[in-house]
Amino acid sequence: MSRLVLVVNAGSSSLKYDLIDVDAAESRASGLVERIGEPTSRAKHSVDGTDHRTEGRCADHGAAFELLLAAFREHGPDLGGLELAAVGHRVVHGGAQFSAPTRIDDEVEATIERLIPLAPLHNPANLEGIRVARAHFPDVPQVAVFDTAFHQTLPPHAYTYAVSRAWRDEHRVRRYGFHGTSHAYVSRRAAELLGLPVEAANVIVLHLGNGASATAVAGGRSVDTSMGLSPLEGLVMGTRPGDLDPSLPAHLARAGVSLEEYDRALNKESGLKGLTGSNDFRELEDRVAAGDADARLAFDVVAHRLRKYIGAYAAVLGRVDAVAFTAGVGEHSPMLRAAALDGLGDLLGIEVDAAANDAATSGEHRISTASSRVAVLVLPTQEELEIAREAAGVATGA
Numbered sequence: 001m002s003r004l005v006l007v008v009n010a011g012s013s014s015l016k017y018d019l020i021d022v023d024a025a026e027s028r029a030s031g032l033v034e035r036i037g038e039p040t041s042r043a044k045h046s047v048d049g050t051d052h053r054t055e056g057r058c059a060d061h062g063a064a065f066e067l068l069l070a071a072f073r074e075h076g077p078d079l080g081g082l083e084l085a086a087v088g089h090r091v092v093h094g095g096a097q098f099s100a101p102t103r104i105d106d107e108v109e110a111t112i113e114r115l116i117p118l119a120p121l122h123n124p125a126n127l128e129g130i131r132v133a134r135a136h137f138p139d140v141p142q143v144a145v146f147d148t149a150f151h152q153t154l155p156p157h158a159y160t161y162a163v164s165r166a167w168r169d170e171h172r173v174r175r176y177g178f179h180g181t182s183h184a185y186v187s188r189r190a191a192e193l194l195g196l197p198v199e200a201a202n203v204i205v206l207h208l209g210n211g212a213s214a215t216a217v218a219g220g221r222s223v224d225t226s227m228g229l230s231p232l233e234g235l236v237m238g239t240r241p242g243d244l245d246p247s248l249p250a251h252l253a254r255a256g257v258s259l260e261e262y263d264r265a266l267n268k269e270s271g272l273k274g275l276t277g278s279n280d281f282r283e284l285e286d287r288v289a290a291g292d293a294d295a296r297l298a299f300d301v302v303a304h305r306l307r308k309y310i311g312a313y314a315a316v317l318g319r320v321d322a323v324a325f326t327a328g329v330g331e332h333s334p335m336l337r338a339a340a341l342d343g344l345g346d347l348l349g350i351e352v353d354a355a356a357n358d359a360a361t362s363g364e365h366r367i368s369t370a371s372s373r374v375a376v377l378v379l380p381t382q383e384e385l386e387i388a389r390e391a392a393g394v395a396t397g398a
């Protein structure tokens with residue numbers, strides 16, 4: 001019998017879900033509830049190629065979960081009539097405690113709660129999702145799959161920030177890294193496509209979505225990654241700036257900017273949005289094509305930062321077998337891929353085939369030339385499937 005896993009990804013005002021048949025590696029139905037807590041919430045349930053949309057009031061994640069169950073009852077497949085192997089929860093921050101997917105019990109739930117200071121924007125919502133799912137499916141194994149877990153292999157010299165022992169010990173200040181599920185899947189898939197055992201492949205994974213991060217993966221292990229204590233560090237993102245001078249908070253505080261304003265600006269109003277007013281990369285490309293100077297600058301800032309990380313991670317790895325692009329922008333922007341890798345043939349052995357790059361806008365592609373020492377790949381990420389596999393593995397021991 002094939003194993004079915006309900007994947008739950010609870011955000012602060014949203015609940016995304018995907019019912020995955022792990023053995024067939026496919027989704028049976030998926031959906032999301034958005035604007036939870038606002039006067040009008042929206043829900044979408046997609047099954048057999050049809051989207052069913054509803055609007056209404058959804059006060060909290062409990063109500064959103066009721067909506068999810070109703071959508072499955074009404075449009076199928078009815079969860080009541082199915083045997084779930086597990087519910088898999090995406091949890092953003094697992095701190096230094098969790099280096100693998102973990103079956104949730106009261107103790108695990110309490111540990112995730114103790115990690116809230118490290119991920120105040122994410123872990124509370126993830127916990128809500130866990131609580132409502134445990135209440136509705138008390139007999140189904142619930143598994144937490146952490147964004148940080150894959151990066152627990154980072155060596156101390158890569159995860160240590162050069163700050164006082166007090167900050168490191170008392171406040172758990174260190175690099176944790178995020179998007180781990182995606183980096184794990186894409187690096188493994190890259191090795192598979194190159195015909196190399198995972199243990200032998202060195203891959204630079206560039207996950208470029210609304211959030212963006214780069215990871216150096218050596219033999220299947222994350223050895224450096226661009227996001228740090230929080231998902232703010234590293235690459236330029238949709239609404240986050242990535243790397244900044246650490247003096248910035250003090251500089252702005254002296255000018256009267258409050259901590260709340262600062263936090264909000266860096267999470268919601270920076271990155272592409274700060275530079276151009278929009279965090280939509282498609283719009284950015286259209287504006288660049290139309291000759292918009294702000295858009296051009298923003299594009300160049302994004303591409304330059306990406307290029308710096310590729311160079312840095314090539315040096316960290318010493319030998320690179322593949323550079324793999326994934327997520328919304330990585331999979332769909334030939335223009336950014338070309339800019340980030342332009343002219344790296346002599347230095348790094350990376351040669352992009354311009355025609356193959358332009359043609360790669362969906363699905364899996366190799367976009368390097370036949371003579372390129374390093375393979376350049378475009379690989380759709382599969383975070384839900386990966387979470388489902390991990391959850392099924394923990395629940396059924398397979």
Ligand code: ADP
Pocket residue numbers: 208209210211238279280281282283285327328329332333
């Ligand atoms: P999230 O981090 O929210 O999961 P996604 O991986 O879906 O994000 O990526 C969202 C980003 O991908 C947006 O900036 C969007 O504009 C961009 N994107 C999606 N499709 C395209 C496309 N065809 N061309 C350029 N950018 C795209």
